[in-house]
Amino acid sequence: MGILFAPTLELFNSSTQTILVILLVTLAIILSTSKPNSKLSATIPSPVALPIIGHLHLLGHLPHQSLQRIALRHGPLFRVRLGSIDYLAINSPSTVKSFLKNHETTFANRATSTGILHLAYNGSDMSFAPYSPHWVFMRKLTMTQLLGGKTIDKLHLIRKEEIKRLLRGFYDKSRKGERVNLPKEFIGLASSIVSRMSVGRQWAGKDDELAELKTVINELEEILGLFDFKDHIWVLKQLGKLGIDFQGIDSKVEEVKGKYDRMVERVLRAKEAERQQLTRKKDGGEGMVKDILDLLMDVHDDENAEKKLTRENIKSYILNILAAGTSTSALTIEWALAEMMNHPNVLRKLLNELDTIVGKDRLIEESDLPRLPYLHAIIKETLRLHCPIPMVARKGSEDCTIDGHFVPAGTPVFVNYWAVGRDPEFWKNPLEFNPERFTGDDNLNDIDFRGQHFQLLPFGTGRRMCPGITLALFVVKTGFAALVQCFDWPSAEGSVDMTEGPGITLTRAKPLVMTPKPRLHKLLSNF
Known part of the structure; x- marks a missing residue:
């Protein structure tokens, strides 16, 4: 029946589709009740x-804030129904500890959408792959080699x-009196670092390809932030099976995945050619720093590898690294600078520490x-808030069973790390x-914030904890400190808008958009 209806649906006009929607919505109401x-x-x-x-109308565009408000009335552990699916929501350090410490293996899988799984090459990656021997192998490989201490140290330059x-770049713009869009520049910093560490020479100095990469990452994050209604509302799921994509998510997923796949395929071919050339050399590329x-x-x-990696495994893993390691680091630097402008006394104390330990030369x-x-x-407090x-x-x-409540298999759970860091039961003046x-x-x-203290979990905890925490902290701490060391940041005394x-x-x-004001002219002029 589905095969017969599929081509016919393309001929439906908007009126026919509207009638179909009304009929299906009516049926959904009957079924739901x-x-x-x-x-x-x-x-x-x-x-x-x-x-x-269900409760979709309560979540708004900042669901972490909405869940915290609901917790004030119903407690830190409650149910929310999104469409036809019941979620458990956890919002305090104590409930998070009870959940993740006692049931971490049970909830080792991520709850994700069909679109995201498709983007991730149907679970061939690590971030969205189910907890399985493949995931365990990739996690082990990540922690021992790919993002291990030795690799990160070798790529510090x-x-x-x-x-x-x-x-x-900031110094050049300051001399011209140009204003700088700070988040855009910080995204550029993080994406350049992560892309060079990931694929190295293949993107080095190729501004057009780096620009394409940034576009793909931005589009990917937009998709990750979308709520796919058809995964939660029965009637839209049935329409999706008939090829009706009301939100346009399916077509957007295909578009972004196609862009990324073509881009990464070029990189893989270039890398394969480079590796073949190295094998023909006498030293075989020995001593070369590997990305x-x-x-x-x-x-x-x-x-003889423990597990054979496919081409899709490699593509999806690189996608994980690029997506996870770019905006998170950039945003943390931006939030930290905004806090410095709102708290000049904290900024002065940091400058004193930098000038004493590092100096000005x-x-x-x-x-x-x-x-x-x-x-x-400062970084710890920034990540808390x-x-x-x-x-x-x-x-x-x-x-x-969580806190005495029965939770059946298949239940998705929201873990609200944002609310945990602002819990007044633990934090004084949160x-x-x-x-x-x-x-x-x-x-x-x-x-x-390495997962042992459940009051502060910006990188998560347990098996699904962010494996790139060491790299992220190097980028955030050094990048933020260098900006504070080399430039003056205007005192706003609390007037910088901190709306999310x-x-x-x-x-x-x-x-944040402003004209940089150099603090250490001599040092900057030598870069």
């Missing part, structure tokens, strides 16, 4: 839901060069970071930007 309740424990509190859409390039793509292809070509190095505790406290990915969704693989909370006598000095914007990442509603 006659369906049995979800198996998710009825003892879990929940707001009143509307027919068909790339980070240093790109930070200098950013500073030089992440080199390491992936080493495993791909190794007949050289640029900060990654090796300086262990001796800069106040810088570390402005978690770059405010919430994630997990999906249960088996029945379990909305106040105060790096001193991590340097004083409040017993918070030892709280870190929509998206899967924590964007700023109003981007």
Whole structure:
């Protein structure tokens, strides 16, 4: 029947489609009112839901904030129904600990949309792949080789060069009196670092291809931030099966995936040619610093590898690295600078630390970071208030009990990291930007963001914790500190608008745009 209807549907005019929608919506209402309740424990509190859409109307364009507001009334653990699917929402350090520490394996899978899975080469990647032997292998490979300490150390010159390039660009624009769109520049910094570390020479110096890459990453993040109604509302799912794509997500997914696939295929062919040339040399390229793509292809070509990597595995992994490592680092730098402008006393204290430890005659190095505790406290406080990915969704693989409530297999769970970092039950004056909370006598000095302390989880925790945390912290800390060291940032005394914007990442509603004012002219002129 579906095959017979598919070509006929293309001939439907808008009136016919409208009638079809009305009929299907009516049927959906009848079905929704006659369906049995979800198996998710009825003892879990929940707001009143509307027919068909459930609680979609309550979430708005900043769902992490909406979930926190609902938690104020219903408690840190509650149910929300999105369309026909019941989600569990977790919003406090104690419930997150109970959930992720006691049931981490059960909820090791991500809850994701069909469109995102298609973008990720049908789960051939690591970020969205289900918990499986493939995922375990890729995680192990990531932590020991691809993003391991040795690889990150060997590629440190790339980070240093790109930070200098950013500073030089700011200095040139300051001399011309030009205004700078800071988030755009920070995205450029992060994407250049990550792309060069990922595929190295293949994109180095090719501004047109880097621009294409940035476009693809932006479009990918837009898709990741979209709510696909057909995955949650029965009637739209049925229409989707008939080829009706009301939101246009399916066509956008195909477009973006096509762009990325053509781009990465060119890179793979160039890399394969380069590797063939190296094998013909006497030393076989021995001593060459390998990028992440080199390491992936080493495993791909190794007949004795624990697991054989496919071309799709490589493409999807590079996509993971590019998407995850770009906007999150850029946004954290932007939020930190905004906080410095709103808190000039904190900025002065940081400058004193930088001038004392680093001086004014050289640029900060990654090796300086262990001796800069106040810088570390500022970044920690920035990540507490402005978690770059405010919430994630997990999906249960088996029945379990959470805080005495029955949760059946297949239940998706929202973990609201943004709300966890602002929980007044744990944090004193949680909305106040105060790096001193991590340097004083409040017993918070030892709280870190590497997944062991459930009050602060900007990178997640457990098996699904961000594997690029070490790289991200190098980029954020060194990039932010270099900007503070080399340029003066205007004192706003709280007047910088800190309103959040929509998206899967924590964007700023109003981007910072200003003319850079050099602080260390002599140092900048030598870059």
